[in-house]
Amino acid sequence: MSAKLMEYFNKQPRLGCLSTANKEGKINVAYFGSPRMIDEKTITMGLGKNRTFAYLQENPYAVFMIMEPGKALSEWKGVRVYVKMADCQTSGSKLDDMKAQITKVAGEAGAKMVYAAVSFEIYEIKPLADFGQGWEKAIS
Numbered sequence: 001m002s003a004k005l006m007e008y009f010n011k012q013p014r015l016g017c018l019s020t021a022n023k024e025g026k027i028n029v030a031y032f033g034s035p036r037m038i039d040e041k042t043i044t045m046g047l048g049k050n051r052t053f054a055y056l057q058e059n060p061y062a063v064f065m066i067m068e069p070g071k072a073l074s075e076w077k078g079v080r081v082y083v084k085m086a087d088c089q090t091s092g093s094k095l096d097d098m099k100a101q102i103t104k105v106a107g108e109a110g111a112k113m114v115y116a117a118v119s120f121e122i123y124e125i126k127p128l129a130d131f132g133q134g135w136e137k138a139i140s
Contacts, residue, residue, distance in 0.1 A: 002040065005125065008079065009037040009066065016066040018045075020055040028055050034102060035064060041122050043083060046098045046114035053116060060085035062120065067128050078128025083120035090116045 012033075019029045028051045035045040043064065047053045056062065062085070067078030089095050098117035102110050 005079070006037045006040065009035075009043070009064075009081070014066060014068075016064050018052060019063045019065070020052055021059055021061075022055045023058040026055075028052055034105065036101075037122075042086070043081070043120045043122065044098070045118055045120075046095075046102050046111075047116045047118050048113045049115040053118075056085050056088070056118070065128070073129075076128060080126045080128065081122055082124035082126070083122055085118060086121045087119040088116050089118075 015031045015033050016035065017029050017031050018035070019027065021027050030050075030052050032045060035043050037043050047056075062083050064081040064083065065078065066081075067076055070076045087094075094117040095114070099111040099114050102114055
């Protein structure tokens, strides 16, 4: 993994999708603009008390997908980042820090929606569409 992925992942403005599944295999997907890659192995984000949060309590595995449109489908850029939830705090300094960061970007109303500060460990990275190239080429 590299600084190039961190730069791409953290680029603003952007939206990405987080896909989760509960213990029965029911799938959820939601879009987020707030996830931050804080080092080459860790993503952090704030979550509301919602389906994404509930599913992660049952099954800690998820996938972030970020994509940018191109003129043709083969020119789209993007990456799929496979993660496992490593930590979830519903009180304390991590949550307070997360809410302060979100207040700067989304305002007080956005921060009030945050119920948990979550961190994920990255365990695999794939390009948006796997045409045999690595993820590095898929974001350059």
